[in-house]
Amino acid sequence: MPPLLSAGTPAPDFTLPRSPDAKLRLADSRGHPVILAFYPADWSPVCGDELAVFNEVLPEFQRHHAELLGISVDGVWCHKAYAAARHFDFPLLADFEPKGAVSRAYGAYRAQEGFAERALFVLDAAGVIRWSYLSPLTVNPGADGILAALEGLK
Amino acid sequence: MSARLTPPVSARDHAQGPADAPVTLVEYGDYECPHCGRAYPIVKAVQRSLGNDLRFVFRNFPLTKSHEHAEHAAEMAEAAGHEGKFWQMHDLLFENQDALADENLIAYAASLDIDPRWAAAALAQGLFRERVREDFASGVKSGVNGTPTFFINGARYDGLLHPTSLLEALARAATPE
Numbered sequence: 001m002p003p004l005l006s007a008g009t010p011a012p013d014f015t016l017p018r019s020p021d022a023k024l025r026l027a028d029s030r031g032h033p034v035i036l037a038f039y040p041a042d043w044s045p046v047c048g049d050e051l052a053v054f055n056e057v058l059p060e061f062q063r064h065h066a067e068l069l070g071i072s073v074d075g076v077w078c079h080k081a082y083a084a085a086r087h088f089d090f091p092l093l094a095d096f097e098p099k100g101a102v103s104r105a106y107g108a109y110r111a112q113e114g115f116a117e118r119a120l121f122v123l124d125a126a127g128v129i130r131w132s133y134l135s136p137l138t139v140n141p142g143a144d145g146i147l148a149a150l151e152g153l154k
Numbered sequence: 155m156s157a158r159l160t161p162p163v164s165a166r167d168h169a170q171g172p173a174d175a176p177v178t179l180v181e182y183g184d185y186e187c188p189h190c191g192r193a194y195p196i197v198k199a200v201q202r203s204l205g206n207d208l209r210f211v212f213r214n215f216p217l218t219k220s221h222e223h224a225e226h227a228a229e230m231a232e233a234a235g236h237e238g239k240f241w242q243m244h245d246l247l248f249e250n251q252d253a254l255a256d257e258n259l260i261a262y263a264a265s266l267d268i269d270p271r272w273a274a275a276a277l278a279q280g281l282f283r284e285r286v287r288e289d290f291a292s293g294v295k296s297g298v299n300g301t302p303t304f305f306i307n308g309a310r311y312d313g314l315l316h317p318t319s320l321l322e323a324l325a326r327a328a329t330p331e
Binding site: 086089136145 | 217218219220290294295299300301303310312
């Protein structure tokens with residue numbers, strides 16, 4: 001498995017479904033920072049997990065004009081139900097077909113298990129990775145590293 | 155990422171146990187979060203077990219988009235703290251997690267001999283909102299990654315939410331290497 005893409009690498013472009021009827025292309029987000037949050041699966045048994053924390057910290061991300069995108073291999077309908085149940089105010093992208101292709105491109109895929117790592121990337125306005133972090137699978141990362149990276153973009 | 159408690163425990167915090175205890179356990183929690191509810195008796199158990207060797211600190215981390223009553227519950231705990239009754243309110247809230255609407259919170263205040271009109275006004279005017287926000291912001295900075303998140307002597311505890319695991323980690327922290 002190729003290693004996690006690191007700072008200085010141009011972020012591989014991708015187009016993924018963000019809802020049952022809409023797609024999102026990463027390149028369309030040039031001009032402001034982007035946070036990519038890869039995670040193993042929707043419906044993790046922890047209620048207050050990393051995505052819930054990021055959801056609460058959104059105003060702080062937005063202060064840096066940053067856009068948060070969650071990415072897992074779950075399908076669009078699963079994402080839709082999950083986002084509604086958790087009141088997420090940011091998109092969940094479906095890296096569903098071909099399965100895990102985007103996660104692989106970022107070195108954030110666990111081929112044996114068939115799902116994404118817990119991995120975070122902060123991209124600058126030009127679409128270059130400025131910070132990346134791979135968390136142990138059982139440990140949710142907090143938002144502190146993301147915020148420090150966003151501060152560093154200035 | 156180091157995930158260190160920022161800022162460290164100080165006089166502004168609500169603490170149980172001696173300030174010079176060898177181990178300080180800090181919880182960032184949400185009164186409406188079921189996992190924090192599960193942690194509540196576990197924390198009580200480790201407090202009983204460690205006695206004066208442990209200082210326990212609680213900071214607010216309400217997940218307001220998931221839990222509609224979490225913010226006001228946190229503010230009511232701080233309001234009670236203003237009246238010197240933080241821990242009584244803290245315990246009442248965790249023991250009544252399914253009844254955290256404003257009218258319940260105000261009734262808990264009254265049951266602790268806190269003027270219910272003042273308690274209601276404190277919520278309505280957001281007297282303790284800033285204090286709760288400060289806790290939340292410190293949690294984000296410290297690497298809180300869900301609720302509850304614990305810090306042992308300033309380092310984030312990533313182990314299981316289980317009395318044995320938590321006790322082992324606390325015992326390790328209490329023993330100088």
